[in-house]
Amino acid sequence: MALVNHSCDPNFILVFWGRVAVAIASRSIAQGEEINDNYGANYANMPRQERQPFLQKSHWFQCSCKACVSNYPEFLRCSKDYKKLPGSAFKYKRVDRQKLNRDVEILKKEIKGHVFKVKEKLVFDYIKSH
Numbered sequence: 001m002a003l004v005n006h007s008c009d010p011n012f013i014l015v016f017w018g019r020v021a022v023a024i025a026s027r028s029i030a031q032g033e034e035i036n037d038n039y040g041a042n043y044a045n046m047p048r049q050e051r052q053p054f055l056q057k058s059h060w061f062q063c064s065c066k067a068c069v070s071n072y073p074e075f076l077r078c079s080k081d082y083k084k085l086p087g088s089a090f091k092y093k094r095v096d097r098q099k100l101n102r103d104v105e106i107l108k109k110e111i112k113g114h115v116f117k118v119k120e121k122l123v124f125d126y127i128k129s130h
Contacts, residue, residue, distance in 0.1 A: 006059070007036030008043040008051055008067035020115055036065070043067040044075045 011029050014037075015022045029035065039059050041051035048071050055063045066072075 004035060004037040006039040006041075006055070006061075006063065007065040008038065008041055008046075008048075008063060009065065009072065010036045010038040010042070012037070015111070017112065017115065020119070022111055022115055024111070043072040047074055048072075 011027055011033070012023045012025050012035055015024055023035075039055060041054045041063070043051065046054070048068055051068065052063060055061060
């Protein structure tokens with residue numbers, strides 16, 4: 001994951017299980033779209049006038065991601081109409097927390113299973129080639 005570019009509106013997150021890192025899309029990623037990480041300056045909680053100097057000082061570049069070019073507003077400054085946005089996770093007023101927790105646990109198990117299979121295949125391929 002060392003060669004992933006920055007965006008103030010990243011499209012994936014990293015989840016760690018011990019020494020294993022798993023990249024999980026945080027929104028739909030179109031075919032051919034660049035996969036972007038976040039270097040600590042996210043538009044949701046930091047205005048552009050703070051993000052730009054932070055990234056210049058910490059990573060030596062001027063950010064020109066879509067969030068910076070379009071000057072996305074911080075979540076705190078979004079109007080209450082965010083609940084009406086299509087696809088917004090905020091549009092549901094009530095959440096069945098027990099079901100949500102069960103679904104999260106099922107996803108975790110599925111991801112761990114996939115990670116285990118990939119690790120097994122890598123070990124098998126390594127042993128086979130040596």
